[in-house]
Amino acid sequence: MADVKVTVLAGGVGGARFVRGLRAALESEGADITVVVNTGDDLWLSGVRLQPDIDSILYALAGVNDAERGWGRAGESERVSAELREWGAGWPWFTLGDLDLGTHLARTGWLRDGLSYTQVAERLGSRWPIGVRLLPMTDTEVDTQVVVEDGSRLHFQEWWTRHRAVLRAVRFENPGIDGATPAPGVVEAITGADVVVLAPSNPVVSIGPILSVPGIRGALGDAARVVGVSPIIGGKVVRGMADACLTAIGVETSADAVARHYGQRADGGLLDTWLVAEEDAALAPGLAAEGWDVRVEPLWMTDLERSATLARAAITD
Template identity: 75%
Template sequence: MTGTPRIVVLAGGVGGSRFVLGVRGALRGRGIDDTTSALTVVVNTGDDLWLSGVRLQPDVDSITYALAGVNDAERGWGRQGDSERVNHELQEWGAGWPWFTLGDLDLGTHLARTGWLRDGLTPTQVLERMSHRWDLGARLLPMTDAEVDTIVVLEDGSRLHFQEWWTRHRATLAPARFENPGIDAAAPAPGLTEALAAADVVLLAPSNPVVSIGPILDVPGIRQALRDTAAPVVGVSPVIGGKVVRGMADVCLTAIGVETSAAAVAGLYGARADGGLLDAWLIAEEDEAAADEVAGLGIRSLVRPLWMTDDARRTALGEAALTAGLADDRAL
């Protein structure tokens, strides 16, 4: 193709933030300096929550901080070099959650966001305003302007906010299912379906397919927009060698009856030719034996290095994903 490609990435969590960095790096490696006009990132907001009177958007902030270069890469969340004086004071007051740490700089973000929301801005408008602070090199969109927090329903019927289940209990409590109350009445964020329709390539990041990508797809209209776009849809496996790369996505997959394997996650998304979403699926070299199984699903299987342990590897993976969608010969 000629001209600047239009890339849309669906992402959430640490894996999503690292992958988006790689896609931005790959675009710059192709000589595209104005990556903001080329790259749109649709971010999961299913794990958002209200805490101590402020609105937290963990995935939004992780991706924003990563693109800005101010994230705490070692912890995988929050701001680099942050302090926790306010968090300690909240605990002294018995406010918030003692097991959920909020850094002081991070709280500044939450306070600014909450103030703008109280002033009447939508989450889309808030994220646009946040993007003006740093040169992110991407346009960020929340999946929806509605509040559709993720609730974990345990096998005994009790219900927890996803953040309590994930952060406090480290996913050790067996989930029966995941719910996003209100999502059936939600709508895609303004400009989201238009971005998918105009895209040259759509990429599904190697994020948790159940609680990061899943809520995005469950917003009414988004799954259909993915099926309708003329752009190839290329996904990247979050499973390497039969294990999830980070977090407890295997527990989430087990809860919905899906095996923790690259081929099984491909099957969860499904082939677009059969009413699913994927045209191509990148799997790790460690999972090369699963390539035929993925192909048998009607999805083009591409074996590539998937580890994103440094900038070079992230960019190489971003380039591999772009190539899978932009190559003239899609048989590769």
């Protein structure tokens, strides 16, 4: 698969593990890998700009991530967060590691110097030999807001991290996204790829905001081939509270329901091929009867080798 061009739409830990596996699978073949990353999780906190999904993927590719916690840097200290709590600043339940805070400070300084989010991502990615191009979905700030049952609004990070998605969500919104445009290079990366992969990331708050940026869904319609990897294994989410997100938009927590949520390109949806886990093999005949190109693969990314095997399966026609 020499010189193959692959573009991945991704966010969160699942996206980071998949992209790391993809790089490992193709590292000896001169592949061109672009990752379009969700920025709906972004926020301003204590005067600095945080981009959790960008950083999760960056740290994983650089090999400096905290694999046990699933976020932040390995070998962290938390002296600054402790001091912020003493001052009553920031969110006491949202801990920023000192190394991670260095990234946020660098990003914020560059933004205040006039760089775009795309330029900042490029500069961050140049520190380590990460082997892929990271692109934010847009240079526009479109943070995710969660409307809960009593009508109040929370930033996604407050709903997710502080309340652990226990408050029933009614809907998710990205204020300003209707006026956003894809970041430079995003549309070209999608339409110019040999294959585009929707990573096994949260379909609602990781992949959803990317698809909501005007122009990106249309670009997928012009892509050579679009493959999706189920984030649901055996009827359960792999990590986090994606089931609460799916419930809020009326989608069952199952591999076939998420497939139908994305839809087949032949019927005006997004996907040409859908990968489901071996634990969900019983769902494959039903999807196939609906016209899906559905494939059963081992989806657990418990180590780099398994992640690489899955990534190769996803991009193989």
